[in-house]
Amino acid sequence: MRIVIVGGVAAGMSAASRARRFNPDAQIVVFDRGEYVSYGACGLPYVIGGEVEDFGDLVARTPEQMRARGISVRTQQEVTGVDARAATVTVLDREAGRTMTEPFDRLLLATGVSAVRPAWAQTDLGGVHVLRDIPDGQALEASVAGARRACIIGGGYIGLELAEALRARGLSVVLLERGPEVAGRMLDPQLQAQVREELERGGVDVRCGVTVEGLTGTGRVTGVQTDAGLVRADLVVVAVGVKPNVELARAAGVRLGKTGAVAVNARQETNVPGIYSAGDNTQSTHRVTRRSVHIPLGLPANRMGRVAGVNMAGGNARFPGVVGTGIFKTFELGVARTGLTQTEAEELGLNAVSVDVTSTDHAGYHASSRPIHVRLTGEKGTGRLLGAQLLGRNHLSVKRVDVVAALLGTRATAQDLFDADLAYAPPFSGVWDVLLVAADRLHRQL
DSSP: OOOEEEEHHHHHHHHHHHHHHHHTTTTEEEEEESSSSBBBBGHHHHHHSSSSSOOGGBBBBOOHHHHHTTEEEEEEEEEEEEEEETTTTEEEEEETTEEEEEEEEEEOOOEEEEEEEOGGOOOOOOOOOOOOHHHHHHHHHHHHOOSSSEEEEEEEEHHHHHHHHHHOOOOOOOEESSSSSSSSSSSSSHHHHHHHHHHHHHHHHESSSSSEEEEEESSSSEEEEEETTEOOSSEEEESSOEEEHHHHHHHHOOOOOOTTSSSTTTTOOOTHHHHHHSTTTBBBTTTTTEEEEOOOOHHHHHHHHHHHHHHTTTTTOOOOOOOOEEEEETTTTTEEEEOHHHHHHHHHHHHHEEEEEESSSSOSSTTOEEEEEEEEEEETTTHHHHHHEEESGGGGGGGHHHHHHHHHHOBBHHHHHOOOOOOOOOTTOSOOOOHHHHHHHHHHTT
């Protein structure tokens, strides 16, 4: 059996490793258009900020290490076409400049996502960057060294993490957000303002409700033109979102879902026999709503890859779906969410109720206790949990979100959360943890 994998980062390498364990006799070939494989892209902002020493520290396995495990990894080789009927892929060797045809018995498309570049960002000006992979990070790092004023466009995960990172490097930072507040779809409006306040405490100039119209400069960027005036900057990061890389899938006759990402079943199979898809280019099922969603995050990508790897190698594994769990920090504030926000639940027509509880992350009399806020959302009538949002002054405290995430996958109720036997000691929580207090209050309203 010959398994061909397109893309050698999270999903691709997880699939390759799992397929090798499940079927030691399979021939496994991974093609990646870049130089690096098997690395943690989520760590890129922390290299820029100095919390991780080097981009090489993000690499989990080198091509040589993968080859030693019997997986043929071919870097700088871009798959440019798929012939599903002939079961072949066309590959461009970017270094040699030649094209070749490679056969497959099973094919995995793990092509990931690309950063969205609006028309005004499609420029040759120096100092204008996106951040999706290690070469992007290296280019951004080179620009940071000679910069004084940074402008970040977009208030999502990447924009918020980079705001802190660039402040740590001594740059002045202006963050522009088109929407009314930062952390847009991640949180309910009632909580978004707290993220903005933390950014401002860290010295970030946050400007919301601003539309970017273009960039200025000759040779190197000198500013960002907006509908509210010019923002001077010699470093610009465009972080306005991502789009799934589905060109190969579309050309191969693979069906795309309503999200615009590749549609698959629970085995990561597409509608084309023998072709699988996994990772950020692939949609999944939300376990709370049962709807198709596109949520490109690290753990789901790796998990999809594992499932695809087992099934391509002849096994039987299923991907359970996602609940939309996300977490980040900005300066001293930790932020986490899982499931649905109140806003999302209402948009779906659910009869949702939310409660807010502000407390301390552990016993209030303990010297190291810090404030934490929990918003818990449930469905009136059924009592089931729909989601949670947490903000904590000790950023590690918001990892409590994992408790709710685990319960959401079982369609648990607010009462189930209240009944959970959570650990207690004064350095870790109050005897009635803030999650339990919120669950009790929510249960009484459902």
